[in-house]
Amino acid sequence: MAFGHPLGATSSAGRWDRRVLQEARALLRDARSLRGAKASSEDARALKERSEAVQQAVRAKDKAAVRAALPGLDAIVDKLSAEVKRSPWREYVESIGIAILIALLLRAFVVEAFKIPSASMIPTMQIGDFIFVNKFLYGVRVPFSDDKIFDVRAPQRGEVIVFKNPCTPERDFIKRIVALQGDTVEVRCNVLYVNGKPVPEELVDATCSYWNQDEATKRWELLSCSHYRETWGGYSYSTHHSATRPGEDAERKGGTGWTYEAEGSYMNDFPKLHRPSDEQVPQCIGGKQTPAERAAAKGKVVVTTPPADPCGQRLHYVVPNGHVFMMGDNRFNSNDSREWGPVPLANIKGKAMFIWLSLGKPEKTWIRFQRVGNFVH
Secondary structure: OOOOOOHHHHHHHHHHHHHHHHHHHHHHHHHHHHOOOOOOHHHHHHHHHHHHHHHHHHHHHHHHHHHHHHHHHHHHHHHHHHHHHHHHHHHHHHHHHHHHHHHHHHHHHHHEEEEEOOOOOOOOOOOEEEEEEEEEOEEEEEOOOOOOEEEOOOOOHHHHEEEEEEOOOOOOEEEEEOOOOOOOEEEEEEEEEEOOOOOOOOEEEEEEEEEEOOOOOOOOOEEEEEEEEEEEEEEEEEEEEOOOOOHHHHHHHOOOOOOOOHHOOHOOOOOOOOOOHHHHOOOOOOOOOOOHHHHHHHOEEEEEEOOOOOOOEEEEEEOOOOEEEEEOOOOOOOHHHHHHEEEEHHEEEEEEEEEEEEOOOOOOEOOOOOOOEOOOO
């Protein structure tokens, strides 16, 4: 008398049991993916109970119980899957929602896009450049406030940053940091002095030109300039000055009787010599600073010994604590800290990274492909 099944039947039954277990595990995975799907309370309860029944049977290796529980779980999974497939808009909305959430988080804490609206940073950045700004580098802030969660590092001399203008905080400006808190700043005969020493520069081209667009009328005009190369804070960058500066510099060096006051070069210098002492300190006029902010940003002007050289240092400005002094690279055409004073550290949004798009004059090459991807130094 033979006991058990024939050899062929035993092998077939083993394969059948493995297929049942595989199907059970696959069905359980599908059931788990549907737990967050929109369903009635009755269907949600049925999905939970039938999933638990199959799961318990699989763990107990009770093949009969697995076979008995599978049809019920299969039915509820098919029902809920069909309902989900009938709602493609839900998938679209979820995908768009996740994308928007990620974009908002990146914009709030990591990176943000800005457009260059004026000529104040030419030639480093042109009107119509679109840049990305690193908001993480100088510290993470609470969204929609100036409160910092933590600092990463402090801003450094020579860095190009985006900040809220201290006079009109609803407007974002972009300039270069030339001095930090406690530094002294002076511009005399177009030469920038920081802490009593001239910032190294050299003449690149005595004649140059650039396109400027009036922000109000949107009209374009071609302006003349002179091109210099400046090195500061570990950065080497180009600056533009008036077209007459190279000639004036040559006259002074040639000893042709040039005098500081007669030529009027002091009109672009800082602090202004021919103003009352209370007007020599740059400050917001009619701006939105609070009295406390105005007092903190005041700084002071210190008179030094009149030099033998008419273009030597005469008086300097001391940058107050908690502030940085900003200047545009287009020194002859920049509204910056020389006019409205230093920028509070709390107003800084981030460091300029690179140009991701550049749009020029429509009648010229509209997209300036040669600028796209350039890093801002």
